[in-house]
Amino acid sequence: MSQISEKRHFSHRLRDTNSAFLPARPAGTAPIRVGFILQPHFSMMAFTAAVDAVVTANLVQATPLFTFTTFGLNATTVRSDLAIDISANATLDQLVLEGDNALDVLIVCGGFRCNLSEHGPLSQVLKAAAKRQKVLGGLWNGAVALAHAGVLDRLSCALHPDNHAFARERFPSVEVSTHTMMVEARILTSAGPNSALEMMLALIERLHGTDTVRAIREILSSDRVANDGENRLATAEDDPTMPDALRSLLRLMSSNIEEPLGIEELADYVGLSRRRIERLFQNHLETTPSRYYLELRITHARRLLLQSSDSISSIAVACGFVSSTHFSHCFKDFFGVSPSQARQQKRG
Structure with missing residues (x-):
């Protein structure tokens, strides 16, 4: 078993998985x-993809990074492209651009059947937002509203292909890109649901860094299709960027949580020397085999602790710890609280 150190920190791969449960960082600025x-007939898929990125960003950090509000143009009930009525939080005339509750980012949600004519009040809001240096975005054909407001002049934008001809004819000073997503200094546009997610991740990375985005991706891409076309849950041992030998080692570790294998046993299974295994872990995971194995087991224990009613002693045994005391000390080293405190906080 690994010895307990005074303070432990997760290596980069498992840090993403556990980021929401780590001790909160010092208080910083208020959430973005x-x-x-929401324009009438807005794309529900594009909208929910964008919102999902924002909500998941809050889930992977101990303190909220974002808040979000929805606005209807003239009413608080807006019909989506799926003929589902969505209740917005407020109407356009209630949107705040100055003061304590001012918005930092404003995104226009379009859709296949959205009206492409200019909406005067919306243009005024977008012009005022641009004047105040707010970040502006458009989903699907939301960039058309930005173009009507004049905030896309001499910039590139992404639009759904169905709207390219219209935009090129109507807005000659705007470059309509063939890319699915465009990120300018303060303007972000996307052409559909998949690129809506990527657009928001680009914004989140700009604001909060690659670690946060990597953690979001780990949650949202857990069911991605493998290279061989097979639909299966994504795990570290399926990462095609890693050598086959390392992936075999990770599979062995994941399959032997309750009774961890020693490094010599791992070496025998894969036919590699101990030194070669240590180099593989250092080069690709920036940690040692024993350290990764411990992080893997403590992550498994955290999931059982917060998602089941099993006793702490049972969880300790199931995750390969020599005693519940050893497990409790190790858990607190990583997460800053004891297992019982973590469980109480989750229930609270």
Whole structure:
């Protein structure tokens, strides 16, 4: 078993998985306020993809990074492209751009059947937002509203292909890109649901760094299709960027949580020397085999602790710890609280 150190920190791969449960960082600025303007017949898939990125960003950190508000143009009930009525939080005339509750990011949500004519009040809001240096975005054909407001002049934008001809004819000073997503200094546009998610991740990375985005991706891409076309849950041992030998080692570790294998046993199974295994872990995971194995087991224990009613002693045994005391000390080293405190906080 690994010895307990005074303080432990997760290596980069498992840090993402556990980021929401780690001790909170020192208090910083207030959460970024994001406003979504829902046009009639907006794309539900594009909207929910964008919102999912924001909500998941809050889930992977101990303190909220974003808040979001939805706005209807003239009413608080807006019909989506799926003929599902969505209740917005407020109407366009209630949108705040100055003061304590001012929005930082404003995103126009379009859709296949959205009206492409200019909406005067929306243009005024977008012009005022641009003047105040707010970040503006458009989903599907939301960039058309930005173009009507004049905030896309001499910039590139992404639009759904069905709207390219219209935009090129109507807005000659705007470059309509063939890319699915465009990120300018303060303007972000996307052409559909998949690129809506990527657009928001680009914004989140700009604001909160690659670690946060990597943690979001780990949650949202857990069911991605493998290279061989097979639909299966994504795990570290399926990462095609890692050598086959390392992936075999990770599979062995994942399959032997309750009774961890020693490094010599791992070496025998894969036919590699101990030194070669240590180099593989250092080069690709920036940690040692024993350290990764411990992080893997403590992550498994955290999931059991917070998602089941099993006793702490049973969880300790199931995750390969020599005693519940050893497990409790190790858990607190990583997460800053004891297992019982973590469980109480989760229930609270």
